[in-house]
Amino acid sequence: MVQHKTSHALRKCDNEMKRETTNCEENGYVLYEYTDSRGDFDYERYRRTQEEGNHGKIRNVWVLKENIEFLAAYILRIAGVPEFGICHGTRRGKEQQWFREFLGCEVIGTEISDTAENFPHTIQWDFHEVRPEWLHAADFIYSNSLDHSYDPEKCLNAWMSCLKPKGICIVEHTTLHGPANTSELDPFGADITLMPYLITKWGNGRYCVRELLDAPRLPRNVAQATFIIIGS
Numbered sequence: 001m002v003q004h005k006t007s008h009a010l011r012k013c014d015n016e017m018k019r020e021t022t023n024c025e026e027n028g029y030v031l032y033e034y035t036d037s038r039g040d041f042d043y044e045r046y047r048r049t050q051e052e053g054n055h056g057k058i059r060n061v062w063v064l065k066e067n068i069e070f071l072a073a074y075i076l077r078i079a080g081v082p083e084f085g086i087c088h089g090t091r092r093g094k095e096q097q098w099f100r101e102f103l104g105c106e107v108i109g110t111e112i113s114d115t116a117e118n119f120p121h122t123i124q125w126d127f128h129e130v131r132p133e134w135l136h137a138a139d140f141i142y143s144n145s146l147d148h149s150y151d152p153e154k155c156l157n158a159w160m161s162c163l164k165p166k167g168i169c170i171v172e173h174t175t176l177h178g179p180a181n182t183s184e185l186d187p188f189g190a191d192i193t194l195m196p197y198l199i200t201k202w203g204n205g206r207y208c209v210r211e212l213l214d215a216p217r218l219p220r221n222v223a224q225a226t227f228i229i230i231g232s
Contacts, residue, residue: 028194030179032187034150046150046187047112047126053185054091054113062144063095063172066217071170071227072102074213075140078229079168082139086110086162088127089145093119099142128155134162144172147186153202160207160230168210169230171195174222192226199230207232 034049036042075082082105087095090109097120099107109122116124125131127143128151141159149155159169173192175181182189190198196209207230215225 028179029188029190029198030182031152031189032150032182032184034184034187041150049184050148051113054111054115058091058115061092061094062219063098064215064217064219065094065098067172067215067225067227068095068098069102070216071142072099074229075103075168079139079166081105084138085140085142086134086138086159088141088143088159089148090119090122091115093122095142095144096121105139128158130158130161136162136164138162139164139167141167141169142172143170144174146171146173147177147182147188149188152188152198156199156202156230160203160232163232165232167231169207171228171230172215172225173228174219174225176219176222192224195228199228203230 034042034046036045075085082103084105085096085099085103085107087099087107087109090096090111091113093109093111096107096109099105100121107121109119110116110125110127111119111122112124112126114124116122127145128149141162143159146152146155156169156171163169173195177186177189178191179189192212196212200208209228210231211229213227213229215227218225
């Protein structure tokens with residue numbers, strides 16, 4: 001069993017950013033809450049923050065081709081030849097471009113910002129929601145953007161509902177996805193040692209972590225990069 005360690009970064013709420021953490025000491029993760037003056041969830045504030053962040057980082061590419069090639073080989077080995085995949089929070093759409101190249105199948109990406117229309121095989125979509133035609137249709141789902149979720153449990157449940165019975169969800173997690181790096185733009189942060197426990201709790205018997213894979217190549221300024229493989 002992993003002992004949960006609550007760091008100073010977890011215990012402290014950032015007053016300048018008006019950050020509120022959800023049971024931070026008990027659960028060991030940080031989740032920024034987008035609330036209005038009445039204390040209710042402010043979805044428009046969340047969406048606006050994500051769109052502005054996307055516009056500001058639109059020239060940046062986080063994902064690495066070498067890592068997508070590695071994951072494509074893993075998908076073929078574990079799940080067989082896929083027909084359809086979804087990548088969530090893709091910004092410039094390199095994920096789906098490279099998965100299509102290495103797997104030779106239909107792969108689409110979602111992006112909440114209006115810049116989605118500028119990149120091939122990308123649709124403008126909030127990844128907390130599911131299109132009816134996606135239900136039980138995907139062989140795999142990939143994202144490095146779970147840290148952009150306002151409700152990671154809702155988000156992951158939505159993603160898992162899109163998988164075929166033998167499909168897998170791949171969540172990329174790095175040191176920059178931890179509690180110390182949360183912000184209004186990146187609202188969710190948890191240490192990699194805690195992620196399997198959170199995912200198992202959210203899955204409630206429906207899904208769990210199958211495996212943790214080290215990325216063959218680290219993104220810039222990152223000390224750890226892990227692919228969390230989730231399945232039923």
